[in-house]
Amino acid sequence: MACGIGPQSGRVKWRFGFTQNLLRYFLLCHLVFFVTGHIRYSIPEEMRKGSLIGNVAQDLGLDLKRLRSGRARIVSAESVQYVELKADKGILTVKERIDREQLCGGTTPCSFSFEMILENPMELHQITVEITDINDHSPTFETEKNNFDISESATAGARFSLTSAEDPDVGVNGLREYFLSENDNFILKQHSNAEGKKYAEMVLEKPLDRETKPNLFLKLIAVDGGTPQRSGTVNINVVVLDVNDNAPVFNQTVYKASVSENAPKNTYVTTVNASDADFGSNSIVTFHFSDGNSALNSLFRMDQISGMIYINGEIDYEKDKKFELRINAKDQGGLTDSSKVVIEVIDLNDNPPVISVMSFTDAVSEDSPPGTTVGIINVKDLDSADNGQVSCKIEGTVPFKIKSNLKNYYNLITDSVLDRESVSEYNITVVATDAGIPPLSAKSTFNLKLSDVNDNAPTFSQNVYSAFIKENNSPGLSVLTLIAKDPDANQNARVSYILEDINVGGSPISEYVSINAASGVIQAVRSFDYEQIKELLFVVKTQDGGSPPLSSNVTVKILIQDQNDNPPQVLYPVQTGGSVVAEMVPRSADVGYLVTKVVAVDVDSGQNAWLSYKLQKATDRALFEVGSQNGEIRTIRQVTDKDAVKQRLTVIVEDNGQPSRSATVIVNVAVADSFPEVLSEFTDFPHDKEYNDNLTFYLVLALAVVSFLFITCLVVIISVKIYRWRQSRILYHSNLPVIPYYPPRYSDTLGTGTLPHVYNYEVCRTTDSRKSDNKFGGAGGQNVLIMDPSSTGTMQLIQSEKNILDEPDSPLEVSSCDYYQRAFLYCIDESILHVYMSNIDMAFAVFSTTVGTAPVLSDFF
Numbered sequence: 058m059a060c061g062i063g064p065q066s067g068r069v070k071w072r073f074g075f076t077q078n079l080l081r082y083f084l085l086c087h088l089v090f091f092v093t094g095h096i097r098y099s100i101p102e103e104m105r106k107g108s109l110i111g112n113v114a115q116d117l118g119l120d121l122k123r124l125r126s127g128r129a130r131i132v133s134a135e136s137v138q139y140v141e142l143k144a145d146k147g148i149l150t151v152k153e154r155i156d157r158e159q160l161c162g163g164t165t166p167c168s169f170s171f172e173m174i175l176e177n178p179m180e181l182h183q184i185t186v187e188i189t190d191i192n193d194h195s196p197t198f199e200t201e202k203n204n205f206d207i208s209e210s211a212t213a214g215a216r217f218s219l220t221s222a223e224d225p226d227v228g229v230n231g232l233r234e235y236f237l238s239e240n241d242n243f244i245l246k247q248h249s250n251a252e253g254k255k256y257a258e259m260v261l262e263k264p265l266d267r268e269t270k271p272n273l274f275l276k277l278i279a280v281d282g283g284t285p286q287r288s289g290t291v292n293i294n295v296v297v298l299d300v301n302d303n304a305p306v307f308n309q310t311v312y313k314a315s316v317s318e319n320a321p322k323n324t325y326v327t328t329v330n331a332s333d334a335d336f337g338s339n340s341i342v343t344f345h346f347s348d349g350n351s352a353l354n355s356l357f358r359m360d361q362i363s364g365m366i367y368i369n370g371e372i373d374y375e376k377d378k379k380f381e382l383r384i385n386a387k388d389q390g391g392l393t394d395s396s397k398v399v400i401e402v403i404d405l406n407d408n409p410p411v412i413s414v415m416s417f418t419d420a421v422s423e424d425s426p427p428g429t430t431v432g433i434i435n436v437k438d439l440d441s442a443d444n445g446q447v448s449c450k451i452e453g454t455v456p457f458k459i460k461s462n463l464k465n466y467y468n469l470i471t472d473s474v475l476d477r478e479s480v481s482e483y484n485i486t487v488v489a490t491d492a493g494i495p496p497l498s499a500k501s502t503f504n505l506k507l508s509d510v511n512d513n514a515p516t517f518s519q520n521v522y523s524a525f526i527k528e529n530n531s532p533g534l535s536v537l538t539l540i541a542k543d544p545d546a547n548q549n550a551r552v553s554y555i556l557e558d559i560n561v562g563g564s565p566i567s568e569y570v571s572i573n574a575a576s577g578v579i580q581a582v583r584s585f586d587y588e589q590i591k592e593l594l595f596v597v598k599t600q601d602g603g604s605p606p607l608s609s610n611v612t613v614k615i616l617i618q619d620q621n622d623n624p625p626q627v628l629y630p631v632q633t634g635g636s637v638v639a640e641m642v643p644r645s646a647d648v649g650y651l652v653t654k655v656v657a658v659d660v661d662s663g664q665n666a667w668l669s670y671k672l673q674k675a676t677d678r679a680l681f682e683v684g685s686q687n688g689e690i691r692t693i694r695q696v697t698d699k700d701a702v703k704q705r706l707t708v709i710v711e712d713n714g715q716p717s718r719s720a721t722v723i724v725n726v727a728v729a730d731s732f733p734e735v736l737s738e739f740t741d742f743p744h745d746k747e748y749n750d751n752l753t754f755y756l757v758l759a760l761a762v763v764s765f766l767f768i769t770c771l772v773v774i775i776s777v778k779i780y781r782w783r784q785s786r787i788l789y790h791s792n793l794p795v796i797p798y799y800p801p802r803y804s805d806t807l808g809t810g811t812l813p814h815v816y817n818y819e820v821c822r823t824t825d826s827r828k829s830d831n832k833f834g835g836a837g838g839q840n841v842l843i844m845d846p847s848s849t850g851t852m853q854l855i856q857s858e859k860n861i862l863d864e865p866d867s868p869l870e871v872s873s874c875d876y877y878q879r880a881f882l883y884c885i886d887e888s889i890l891h892v893y894m895s896n897i898d899m900a901f902a903v904f905s906t907t908v909g910t911a912p913v914l915s916d917f918f
Contacts, residue, residue: 192283301390406493511603621714
């Protein structure tokens with residue numbers, strides 16, 4: 058710390074602020090949080106602008122880079138900036154003309170102070186510039202001449218006060234002495250008052266003779282001590298009067314009085330008194346201010362007759378603490394006496410403290426530690442004693458405090474941890490109060506903003522977001538908007554949304570939905586199918602733009618809503634391409650006879666899958682009806698001989714969706730008691746002989762091929778059966794479970810769904826998928842026919858009636874062989890028949906390719 062270094066009178070002198078205890082001052086300098094230097098320069102007045110005052114950087118031991126980086130500047134309370142800091146050179150130069158007399162008047166030594174402030178880190182250096190006087194003023198008299206009326210009877214030694222000369226210069230350049238022009242009657246005596254101000258008196262050495270010289274013309278010359286010497290002159294006119302041999306005499310040599318500053322005009326101060334031993338007009342005394350000082354005349358007024366002194370102007374303790382007035386008492390004969398009045402000014406607490414900002418930070422980071430300096434202020438009070446003692450505090454409850462490390466200088470520092478999200482800015486009001494009675498105070502408010510730090514992660518208002526979307530939506534449809542909030546500001550509060558990479562059904566989530574990184578809008582990438590996927594569950598991460606970024610996650614659930622986009626599917630009766638499936642009803646059937654049941658399903662859900670059945674068309678609508686809920690076709694009256702054998706029913710199946718969808722199935726019913734009657738009804742296509750000959754040839758060829766394939770497949774199947782039997786034995790001994798599986802859509806144990814219990818599909822699954830079986834349940838005691846409309850009168854029985862006599866109430870379960878397998882009476886082994894019928898299909902395909910038309914089963918029998 059540079060403590061008290063500075064050039065003066067062309068040389069750099071060391072000064073210490075605390076000369077009594079050097080160690081204490083050294084410790085105080087190190088306790089201040091910023092470096093404080095005090096340098097002093099001495100320059101003469103009236104230097105030209107741009108003249109060098111001193112090298113600040115060198116005297117303070119600072120680098121020029123430090124001056125530039127610290128944005129060095131000077132701060133002064135003076136209204137006129139007399140000096141200029143050139144930071145690039147580190148020197149201090151004269152900026153404005155400096156007139157010592159204008160700046161300080163008669164005060165010596167004359168100086169002014171200012172502060173140089175550096176930032177990053179903050180430093181404060183006090184600089185004092187002393188202005189030395191040059192002899193640029195001559196002594197002057199306020200009046201051009203002095204007139205004296207002196208009686209000729211004046212005795213030797215009589216004194217006559219002369220007008221004092223004023224020289225604004227000080228020291229050796231100030232007023233030095235007076236000279237009186239040569240004459241025969243008067244000599245000059247010089248005196249100095251308590252303040253060192255010189256004044257002169259003219260002393261009568263030789264009595265006057267009015268008859269010889271009624272008038273005397275003298276000159277009073279005032280000379281200063283400068284080089285070159287300057288002088289001023291005033292003329293003295295002496296009028297010799299007739300005899301007046303007694304001069305007035307003051308009753309006191311010195312009068313003392315006191316007055317409070319700011320006392321109103323015409324306030325009484327004191328009274329002077331003088332007496333004259335003469336009689337008549339020669340004893341009349343008048344009182345006058347001996348000095349023609351216009352400044353004093355503007356402040357005080359005297360009654361020339363009574364000698365009472367009053368205040369005539371504004372008294373300010375901060376400008377003048379004491380006044381000294383010289384009073385002359387003069388009689389009619391021109392004889393005078395002089396006295397002195399000393400007026401003390403009493404200080405009042407009339408000046409509030411003045412708060413000046415030395416440095417203040419507009420913004421501070423919210424993570425600044427307690428004790429961070431945000432500003433420096435200077436507080437002054439022009440009053441004295443207790444009236445000038447100032448204390449500072451911060452108004453209100455804010456996380457700041459004020460600390461003083463140097464007289465009249467205060468630091469504003471943080472007192473606790475700051476949080477911009479709670480309070481983004483503070484208005485810090487500093488109150489400075491003096492110790493006067495009553496005390497005066499001043500306030501200054503500083504606005505401090507907190508700069509943001511990324512200390513808050515963005516958050517969602519919910520832990521889980523749910524949304525619904527209807528299936529078959531258009532790609533790009535907006536599903537949901539996520540909103541995350543970050544209490545930080547600017548870039549730290551800029552939120553982006555990221556879709557976490559997970560798999561849904563083996564595919565990445567990005568193939569289902571996308572999210573706008575800026576707006577948080579979730580959009581469907583593709584159209585959803587409720588029957589494939591019913592909900593999406595994924596995670597979205599939100600991240601702010603801070604460094605490092607902060608983030609948080611939220612779970613999003615999108616539920617797919619079912620739409621009626623699937624029509625009912627008829628499972629039974631199966632509509633074949635070539636053959637006609639017919640249900641056989643005996644003519645002896647009673648009312649309510651169960652002909653068959655239409656079995657349908659709808660892969661939609663809810664009410665979209667509720668099915669209803671209606672009879673759309675019928676050969677005889679009065680004979681049959683369809684159960685609206687279960688699809689059962691029953692007779693509604695007794696069958697008669699007049700009813701046609703061939704009955705064709707069209708059943709429509711509708712779901713309960715909006716709008717509803719439907720499917721149509723054709724049910725063929727044969728009303729007959731015997732098969733010949735049925736055959737005669739369904740045979741109506743004649744064949745010519747040529748066609749029969751060709752048919753026989755190709756039929757024999759097809760049977761030969763089928764027989765060969767059947768024998769081959771039979772061998773293979775037997776081998777596979779033996780292998781499976783061995784595997785099953787191994788499986789049995791391994792205690793592996795055989796799990797029956799009932800699909801939820803195709804079974805209804807209560808008999809209230811679309812498939813009654815007696816028409817259930819039963820699927821048995823084992824660990825060996827080739828042993829799985831699929832069975833149809835059909836109503837007991839039914840006859841089912843397959844007719845081919847192209848046959849020429851041949852009707853084949855597809856499945857004969859199978860009655861379970863010992864268990865009439867149990868549903869009949871028939872192997873789920875293909876409908877071609879029903880051409881044979883009973884299948885001993887379902888698998889063998891399946892292979893065999895597949896070979897028959899192949900033979901039919903060969904036959905159809907060769908002949909050009911497909912054969913029907915009736916051609917083989």
